[in-house]
Amino acid sequence: MNATPLAIRCRDIVKTYDTGGQVVTALNGVNLDINMGELMMLVGPSGCGKTTLISIIAGILDQTSGDCELFGENLLTLRSKDKLRFRAENIGFVFQAYNLLPALNAAENVSVPLIINGVKRGEAERRAAQMLEKVGLGERTMSLPAQLSGGQQQRVAIARALIHSPRLIVCDEPTSALDHESGQNVMNLLKAVALDQQRVLVIVTHDARIFNFADRIAEMDDGHIVNVAHSAAELK
Ligand SMILES: Nc1ncnc2c1ncn2[C@@H]1O[C@H](COP(=O)(O)OP(=O)(O)O)[C@@H](O)[C@H]1O
């Protein structure tokens, strides 16, 4: 028995994209362990493979080779129906582009993960309204995404990722559209709502103002992890 069970275990992950004859190597042998209860940040220059890596960890994308386990499950080997269910129950994803459904209002967007997990619509929207309150959007439950600012849409996306209490939350640049205070509020909320000893939080970011929230910071370059720091002071 391990003292601290691993939440995420990546071994020799390679990912190539084949775009009409041209092969791009996005990940070139990534090894990374992330513990339960840990807030791991992922930093590195644009194009180094951050989004690709978190997409593989979350089972949205299949690696070309290598092994990735999430809570002891190898998502690559699950049948697609089981994988969809595993993802729906266990993972919340905040996409860089928010990916809100344009025809649904804020509360309806936030309730989607609950509805997928079998919660009735009325109950789902009631809980969605409570979560929107927590991210400071209690007054905007009826607003469509197009009626909200970028920062407000980002908070709706965060509320949607948290609503079903997933064990893994993955966020791609969650504070990029937020001012300093809103960014700190979102990080405090993520830590309070999304992190305990059974759960894990992985955040891709360029935002040095939030580095102090991390337990560890993994630095990527050119498809590799080049350093894992315990604080911003240890970054290369
Ligand atoms: N769907 C795709 N098709 C082809 N190339 C891609 C695709 N997605 C990402 N890439 C390429 O893979 C590399 C890593 O991209 P990405 O993971 O998005 O990096 P980051 O998130 O660090 O900016 C880049 O060279 C990018 O152009």
Ligand SMILES: [Mg+2]
């Ligand atoms: Mg990216």
